[in-house]
Amino acid sequence: MNQLTVELREFLLHQGADLAGCANLPFLEGELTCGAAVAVRIPVAIIKEIEKKPTEEYYQAYHLLNQRLNRIVTAGAAFLEERGYKALAQTTERVVTTPDQRTRLPHKTVAVHSGLGWIGKNNLLTTEKYGGAVRLSSLLTNAPLEGERVMAPRCGACQACQTACPAGAIYGTLWQLGMDRDEMFSMENCRQTATSLCREFGRETDICGRCFALCPYTQRYVKGGENE
Numbered sequence: 584m585n586q587l588t589v590e591l592r593e594f595l596l597h598q599g600a601d602l603a604g605c606a607n608l609p610f611l612e613g614e615l616t617c618g619a620a621v622a623v624r625i626p627v628a629i630i631k632e633i634e635k636k637p638t639e640e641y642y643q644a645y646h647l648l649n650q651r652l653n654r655i656v657t658a659g660a661a662f663l664e665e666r667g668y669k670a671l672a673q674t675t676e677r678v679v680t681t682p683d684q685r686t687r688l689p690h691k692t693v694a695v696h697s698g699l700g701w702i703g704k705n706n707l708l709t710t711e712k713y714g715g716a717v718r719l720s721s722l723l724t725n726a727p728l729e730g731e732r733v734m735a736p737r738c739g740a741c742q743a744c745q746t747a748c749p750a751g752a753i754y755g756t757l758w759q760l761g762m763d764r765d766e767m768f769s770m771e772n773c774r775q776t777a778t779s780l781c782r783e784f785g786r787e788t789d790i791c792g793r794c795f796a797l798c799p800y801t802q803r804y805v806k807g808g809e810n811e
Contacts, residue, residue: 585728603621604699607729618696672720673721701758704741737800777789
């Protein structure tokens with residue numbers, strides 16, 4: 584791993600990321616074909632609440648963590664620009680989501696190629712340390728960053744997320760590189776049920792989180808008691 588990669592990762596951690604990694608992304612078109620991914624953990628107290636259903640506290644934490652991530656990746660982009668490279672922070676203001684809830688380059692794609700974790704059966708990033716209890720962001724750059732090997736899923740025969748899903752949206756498919764999300768779960772069923780659950784506490788949104796809250800890797804983090 585080259586020195587720039589090491590320095591950027593250390594910088595992102597110093598800025599407040601709980602996990603950070605870099606990757607070469609040769610499948611991207613254009614000039615910005617490397618990237619960095621960052622993750623911040625969701626507090627244990629919030630995870631315990633959403634084991635049953637989404638809450639107002641989760642809604643508030645969700646947006647506060649997104650703001651924190653925006654600051655981290657913006658600082659990371661500036662770090663690279665100061666060294667003469669081009670960089671684009673994929674903040675919430677810049678990421679464009681299509682009507683079918685897709686983005687040009689999901690944060691989790693950068694995260695997987697950066698070695699932060701693997702894609703669980705719920706189509707979300709799962710990490711060794713925090714399970715799925717993370718929020719993600721990323722940046723793109725033309726800096727010559729080097730990455731880790733893409734992790735194979737460690738879900739095995741586990742069906743915890745599939746069993747936990749209130750929408751029955753998760754098919755239980757073991758992820759492979761290049762697999763489309765529609766092979767893993769129903770976005771429409773997920774969104775409809777999450778929206779209904781959020782209306783119970785007065786929010787017109789579609790966050791849920793029960794699938795990752797009950798993941799064994801998340802539960803290990805919860806039982807460890809680490810919190811902010």
